[in-house]
Amino acid sequence: MSKLQVDQIRSFNRTVTRRIGVLEDSYLRRGRPLGEARLLFEIGPEGAGLGALRSRLGLDSGYLSRMLRSLETHGLASVDKLDGDARSRFATLTEKGRAEHAAYDALSDDLANSILEPLSPAAQDRLVAAMAEVERLLTAAAVTIGEEDANSADAQQCMALYIEELATRFEEGFDTSKGNSVSGSEFIRPHGSFLIARLDGSPAGCGAVRMLDAATAEIKRMWVAPSARGLGVAGRMLHKLEEIARELGAQTVYLDTNRALREAQSLYKRDGYAEIKPYNDNPYADHWFAKRL
Amino acid sequence: MSKLQVDQIRSFNRTVTRRIGVLEDSYLRRGRPLGEARLLFEIGPEGAGLGALRSRLGLDSGYLSRMLRSLETHGLASVDKLDGDARSRFATLTEKGRAEHAAYDALSDDLANSILEPLSPAAQDRLVAAMAEVERLLTAAAVTIGEEDANSADAQQCMALYIEELATRFEEGFDTSKGNSVSGSEFIRPHGSFLIARLDGSPAGCGAVRMLDAATAEIKRMWVAPSARGLGVAGRMLHKLEEIARELGAQTVYLDTNRALREAQSLYKRDGYAEIKPYNDNPYADHWFAKRL
DNA sequence: CTCATTACCTGACTTTAGTCAGGTAATTTG
DNA sequence: CAAATTACCTGACTAAAGTCAGGTAATGAG
Numbered sequence: 001m002s003k004l005q006v007d008q009i010r011s012f013n014r015t016v017t018r019r020i021g022v023l024e025d026s027y028l029r030r031g032r033p034l035g036e037a038r039l040l041f042e043i044g045p046e047g048a049g050l051g052a053l054r055s056r057l058g059l060d061s062g063y064l065s066r067m068l069r070s071l072e073t074h075g076l077a078s079v080d081k082l083d084g085d086a087r088s089r090f091a092t093l094t095e096k097g098r099a100e101h102a103a104y105d106a107l108s109d110d111l112a113n114s115i116l117e118p119l120s121p122a123a124q125d126r127l128v129a130a131m132a133e134v135e136r137l138l139t140a141a142a143v144t145i146g147e148e149d150a151n152s153a154d155a156q157q158c159m160a161l162y163i164e165e166l167a168t169r170f171e172e173g174f175d176t177s178k179g180n181s182v183s184g185s186e187f188i189r190p191h192g193s194f195l196i197a198r199l200d201g202s203p204a205g206c207g208a209v210r211m212l213d214a215a216t217a218e219i220k221r222m223w224v225a226p227s228a229r230g231l232g233v234a235g236r237m238l239h240k241l242e243e244i245a246r247e248l249g250a251q252t253v254y255l256d257t258n259r260a261l262r263e264a265q266s267l268y269k270r271d272g273y274a275e276i277k278p279y280n281d282n283p284y285a286d287h288w289f290a291k292r293l
Numbered sequence: 294m295s296k297l298q299v300d301q302i303r304s305f306n307r308t309v310t311r312r313i314g315v316l317e318d319s320y321l322r323r324g325r326p327l328g329e330a331r332l333l334f335e336i337g338p339e340g341a342g343l344g345a346l347r348s349r350l351g352l353d354s355g356y357l358s359r360m361l362r363s364l365e366t367h368g369l370a371s372v373d374k375l376d377g378d379a380r381s382r383f384a385t386l387t388e389k390g391r392a393e394h395a396a397y398d399a400l401s402d403d404l405a406n407s408i409l410e411p412l413s414p415a416a417q418d419r420l421v422a423a424m425a426e427v428e429r430l431l432t433a434a435a436v437t438i439g440e441e442d443a444n445s446a447d448a449q450q451c452m453a454l455y456i457e458e459l460a461t462r463f464e465e466g467f468d469t470s471k472g473n474s475v476s477g478s479e480f481i482r483p484h485g486s487f488l489i490a491r492l493d494g495s496p497a498g499c500g501a502v503r504m505l506d507a508a509t510a511e512i513k514r515m516w517v518a519p520s521a522r523g524l525g526v527a528g529r530m531l532h533k534l535e536e537i538a539r540e541l542g543a544q545t546v547y548l549d550t551n552r553a554l555r556e557a558q559s560l561y562k563r564d565g566y567a568e569i570k571p572y573n574d575n576p577y578a579d580h581w582f583a584k585r586l
Numbered sequence: 587c588t589c590a591t592t593a594c595c596t597g598a599c600t601t602t603a604g605t606c607a608g609g610t611a612a613t614t615t616g
Numbered sequence: 617c618a619a620a621t622t623a624c625c626t627g628a629c630t631a632a633a634g635t636c637a638g639g640t641a642a643t644g645a646g
Binding site for chain 2 (some may be wrong): 003004006007008009010011012015016017019020024109111112113116117118119120121123124126127128131132133134135137139140141142143144191225232235236
């Protein structure tokens with residue numbers, strides 16, 4: 001992280017927030033307070049629950065309530081009871097509200113066009129490609145990976161999704177009872193550890209280590225949610241797991257994998273793992289790897 | 294401008310304003326209203342005139358006055374008479390204010406680091422490169438080119454800078470009286486036209502056309518400010534001038550150039566101009582070009 | 587069935603941001 | 617030198633944004 005890199009990022013922040021921010025402001029107000037405009041946009045044609053709106057926009061409950069009332073009195077939205085829980089309420093746009101939403105949508109398009117329009121087609125392509133790259137990498141940078149309790153609800157959810165994926169991807173299917181599954185307590189220090197990757201708070205992947213003997217660790221349950229793939233999450237996860245293995249006293253790390261998981265195999269090889277003879281009798285394993293730390 | 298491009302830009306705007314905006318907010322407030330924080334930052338260690346602050350931050354005179362008073366009462370800044378014009382005043386940071394500024398500066402660096410830190414070195418390089426590209430192209434997109442009065446102060450200023458540049462770049466120097474200079478009135482419709490490129494309001498380049506005869510136009514005075522080079526401004530300028538020439542009835546466009554202006558020559562060639570025999574006796578011209586519209 | 591919790595609402599605030607109509611002193615212009 | 621202009625200040629506003637301390641009805645836990 002050189003001074004030059006940091007300066008480039010700071011300069012980018014200034015330029016982009018200035019150029020885009022100013023445009024957004026002028027394009028997206030439509031004579032309405034920005035808060036209400038955002039709320040209208042966030043409700044969207046499909047409607048949204050109040051709780052979801054509150055958390056997405058980071059609003060105080062009272063503030064949201066008042067803004068919704070304002071949208072209602074302007075005939076733009078209606079708030080009704082949600083079937084199921086009579087406490088929860090659900091906001092929907094009226095006909096007029098949907099028209100406003102469509103207008104905002106069109107303005108957003110205009111805004112994007114106003115950025116592209118002055119550029120030559122080649123420059124347009126370059127801008128769009130660079131934007132995609134920035135977006136992808138900013139998202140990647142927003143992924144956090146931390147040690148968490150292997151028995152937490154989020155951990156269980158990740159594991160369930162992981163198993164579901166194995167079941168669809170393994171040619172032979174996947175039966176939980178047959179895999180040499182390991183209980184959550186094996187992934188708690190000092191026996192092991194469990195990592196969860198999160199993007200904006202929601203789980204986006206997991207990974208676990210446990211000690212096989214005093215000098216050997218095994219990595220298991222490495223999984224990245226489809227929405228977070230291509231961001232280098234698996235690589236970071238693997239490094240963190242190795243670091244923990246080292247802390248726990250391991251000098252060597254083992255892991256096994258199924259032949260269907262090709263991207264996993266190439267990750268392991270890239271990271272310095274070498275294929276070894278089977279070190280277990282996992283019926284779903286086709287390849288076994290080891291790496292000296 | 295395909296739907297896909299527009300969608301990518303909208304998605305970029307959302308992601309960047311969310312990720313960067315939220316970070317900036319939390320990093321850069323330091324328990325102070327954002328307006329005051331920005332003002333403090335904008336005054337900077339060197340201080341700044343109130344007029345400059347007003348225009349840079351787009352503030353109402355009364356509002357700025359009050360915010361400065363607030364900074365003063367918190368012991369962060371002081372406002373003194375500027376020597377020269379006793380009406381103008383100049384804001385400076387106190388010791389304490391400079392410390393705050395340094396803290397903001399450090400936080401800005403932290404923010405940038407917090408974005409880079411989770412990424413691998415290779416990804417860091419890609420992010421920084423993509424950010425530079427986005428910034429460059431967004432700046433390019435913000436350049437406007439429009440017809441203006443060739444006798445306006447800004448036009449004269451551009452021309453003066455243009456001539457200054459010729460004087461330093463031509464091996465033989467440049468003497469205004471010898472060049473077949475053309476008065477501003479030649480660049481007024483229906484004889485011709487004058488374009489000024491602007492970035493955030495300030496002139497960043499110019500270009501002119503005039504009719505040599507009923508079917509032939511000549512392009513002159515093409516110049517782009519050093520700060521706006523590499524953004525494709527010259528190309529856009531050239532196209533606009535050709536468009537105007539067409540409107541004025543031209544079927545052919547002529548132009549001449551000095552051998553020292555190599556980037557201009559390559560632009561003309563790229564744009565379809567072919568070298569021709571001298572069509573004038575401009576002592577500074579080494580190459581003459583023509584293009585059929 | 588009781589009590590705590592949840593999901594939302596209401597009223598009463600405060601702070602921030604921003605505008606507008608004058609005012610004063612210094613300076614420039616004709 | 618008078619009149620206009622400039623550079624800033626002051627007071628009196630408004631609107632938007634956000635916070636806080638209670639409420640109420642529905643729901644869930646023991």
